[in-house]
Amino acid sequence: MMKKIPVIIIGGGPVGLSMALALARQNVKSILIERNPTIMHHPRARGVSTRSMELFRQWGNGKELLTYELPKEARRFIWMESLQGKEITRVEKNYTGMESFSPSYSSYVSQDRVEQSLVHSLEKYSQADIQFSKELVDFTQNDHGVTVRILDRKTQQEEAIFAHYLIAADGANSNIRKQLNIEMHGNGDMGRYCNVYCEMDISTWTQHRLAINLLFANPALTGRFLASVDGKNRWLVGMRFFGDQTKEDFTDDYCLSEIHRITGLPELTINILSKNFWTMGAQMPNQYRKGSIFLVGDAAHRMPPTGGLGMNTGIQDAHNLAWKLAMVLNYGTSTTLLDTYYDERAPVAKHNMEWSCDNTKRLSEISMAIKKGNMDLLKTKLQEQHHHLNYAGLDLGFIYHSKAIISENDQMLSVTTSKYVPTTLPGSRVPHMELIKDGVKISILDLFEKEFVLLLGRNGQAWQIAAEKINEKNLSWPLKIYRVAADGDLHDDHNKWHEIYEVDYDGVVLVRPDGHVAWRSKNMVSAPLTTLQEVFKMFSFE
Numbered sequence: 237m238m239k240k241i242p243v244i245i246i247g248g249g250p251v252g253l254s255m256a257l258a259l260a261r262q263n264v265k266s267i268l269i270e271r272n273p274t275i276m277h278h279p280r281a282r283g284v285s286t287r288s289m290e291l292f293r294q295w296g297n298g299k300e301l302l303t304y305e306l307p308k309e310a311r312r313f314i315w316m317e318s319l320q321g322k323e324i325t326r327v328e329k330n331y332t333g334m335e336s337f338s339p340s341y342s343s344y345v346s347q348d349r350v351e352q353s354l355v356h357s358l359e360k361y362s363q364a365d366i367q368f369s370k371e372l373v374d375f376t377q378n379d380h381g382v383t384v385r386i387l388d389r390k391t392q393q394e395e396a397i398f399a400h401y402l403i404a405a406d407g408a409n410s411n412i413r414k415q416l417n418i419e420m421h422g423n424g425d426m427g428r429y430c431n432v433y434c435e436m437d438i439s440t441w442t443q444h445r446l447a448i449n450l451l452f453a454n455p456a457l458t459g460r461f462l463a464s465v466d467g468k469n470r471w472l473v474g475m476r477f478f479g480d481q482t483k484e485d486f487t488d489d490y491c492l493s494e495i496h497r498i499t500g501l502p503e504l505t506i507n508i509l510s511k512n513f514w515t516m517g518a519q520m521p522n523q524y525r526k527g528s529i530f531l532v533g534d535a536a537h538r539m540p541p542t543g544g545l546g547m548n549t550g551i552q553d554a555h556n557l558a559w560k561l562a563m564v565l566n567y568g569t570s571t572t573l574l575d576t577y578y579d580e581r582a583p584v585a586k587h588n589m590e591w592s593c594d595n596t597k598r599l600s601e602i603s604m605a606i607k608k609g610n611m612d613l614l615k616t617k618l619q620e621q622h623h624h625l626n627y628a629g630l631d632l633g634f635i636y637h638s639k640a641i642i643s644e645n646d647q648m649l650s651v652t653t654s655k656y657v658p659t660t661l662p663g664s665r666v667p668h669m670e671l672i673k674d675g676v677k678i679s680i681l682d683l684f685e686k687e688f689v690l691l692l693g694r695n696g697q698a699w700q701i702a703a704e705k706i707n708e709k710n711l712s713w714p715l716k717i718y719r720v721a722a723d724g725d726l727h728d729d730h731n732k733w734h735e736i737y738e739v740d741y742d743g744v745v746l747v748r749p750d751g752h753v754a755w756r757s758k759n760m761v762s763a764p765l766t767t768l769q770e771v772f773k774m775f776s777f778e
């Protein structure tokens with residue numbers, strides 16, 4: 237008999253692994269198929285955003301990850317004439333005030349460590365079956381789901397599996413997307429690169445000026461950079477292809493001679509660990525879903541790594557889709573809820589992609605100024621680089637609009653990309669604040685994962701009575717109710733909840749399982765039961 241599973245995930249990169257973990261935590265079973273024998277050891281991403289770190293904190297892999305983060309003093313870019321030459325400028329990441337916005341902070345940890353920590357967390361869940369060295373060969377879908385053919389690369393045996401849903405987490409060159417004839421729009425080739433991962437001791441020139449990226453204001457070193465992987469001796473050396481260069485030109489000998497040239501150290505001992513070839517692109521499709529198949533991560537959007545958002549956007553795609561699949565599979569919610577995945581996530585991906593392209597443009601303007609020897613222009617362009625590292629508004633301030641939100645206006649994002657403004661405008665991620673629950677200090681974000689949550693002010697008893705009545709009788713999905721009050725479930729020692737949550741003492745905020753505001757009422761209404769019945773009906777997707 238054919239094996240059956242609610243969800244099959246193709247691809248064990250950071251996004252596929254996040255999908256499996258987020259689903260397991262929602263008690264949804266999945267099989268993940270990854271063609272490589274292990275996670276990818278070549279580090280690509282290093283920037284993990286505040287929002288992704290919040291998710292990792294909730295998912296249980298955040299602590300492990302932080303043991304590998306780059307030293308805090310490295311959270312900057314440094315431009316220099318050469319490794320031994322004059323330093324031109326430093327661009328620092330600004331963390332001022334961020335601790336009041338989140339229990340986590342954006343961090344620099346290499347992607348292999350992210351993947352490893354996700355695998356470790358997944359080991360605790362029987363709901364997720366992670367299978368390496370297996371490959372999707374092909375698939376067919378009908379009205380009930382998808383049948384996939386999987387090849388075991390060790391035994392060369394094939395197996396068919398039926399899944400209600402297939403998640404394409406198979407990366408930027410997604411074959412699933414191609415087979416579905418989902419077209420990508422945008423620029424698919426903004427430059428080709430070889431990143432060489434190596435061990436070398438250049439600490440004499442770097443230990444007093446740690447940085448995530450060392451860049452060169454030097455025409456001879458255009459298209460070359462040094463990126464620290466561990467704050468010590470592990471480096472990624474970025475090399476752009478020039479002219480008609482091809483992959484074959486990047487032999488070990490060529491790479492070693494280039495690294496000797498870039499570092500200005502012809503005798504330096506270099507141990508090449510791996511090479512990764514990648515093409516910068518900025519592309520998206522017009523849909524993330526075909527029937528029972530969903531695109532997530534790089535399969536759904538390609539963006540330049542300038543800004544460090546590709547993986548982060550993908551992890552948050554997984555988080556958005558997981559609770560919706562759980563609502564459908566565990567509580568029988570209508571599948572129309574799943575359409576809101578594209579409606580909510582595509583605008584975020586588009587914005588992140590455009591912002592990453594702006595960063596690419598700013599970097600190439602620096603290269604042009606260097607080439608022209610225009611030092612005034614270079615100074616101006618270097619000053620603009622603070623945008624590249626400081627994007628709290630984009631990180632935490634995105635606001636969803638879809639049929640799974642009762643929107644009050646069409647505001648998409650926090651006031652600016654660089655500045656996060658906490659709000660409970662429906663669609664936004666709820667603001668973080670500390671509260672006391674059962675005598676223990678928590679972040680309010682800890683309340684949101686598996687249920688809808690109704691947060692009430694201290695004079696919100698009438699909402700509570702109405703909500704409990706509906707919850708007892710005819711709610712098909714899980715709801716938790718908390719009243720923020722001295723005699724309530726959550727204690728707010730500083731009496732700030734009303735101000736931060738933008739409601740009066742008799743107001744209410746309904747929060748979805750992903751921690752985004754579904755609806756709010758700033759005050760009590762004349763008929764709370766009728767109002768809540770209408771609101772809850774919307775979220776039942778009948």
Ligand SMILES: Cc1cc2nc3c(=O)[nH]c(=O)nc-3n(C[C@H](O)[C@H](O)[C@H](O)COP(=O)(O)OP(=O)(O)OC[C@H]3O[C@@H](n4cnc5c(N)ncnc54)[C@H](O)[C@@H]3O)c2cc1C
Pocket residue numbers: 246247248249250251252269270271272276280281282283284347370371372373405406407408411431514532533534535541543544545546547548549550
């Ligand atoms: C130089 C560089 C720097 C970057 N820096 C950042 C950063 O700082 N922050 C950030 O957020 N992002 C960054 N990114 C982007 C980030 O690396 C990607 O967005 C991320 O890897 C996407 O994850 P994914 O899981 O969607 O895809 P991938 O990581 O590409 O994983 C896809 C997986 O699917 C598997 N697969 C494919 N087809 C099949 C099949 N048929 N059967 C089974 N398995 C299959 C592949 O083997 C692969 O393991 C960077 C990228 C580059 C190149």
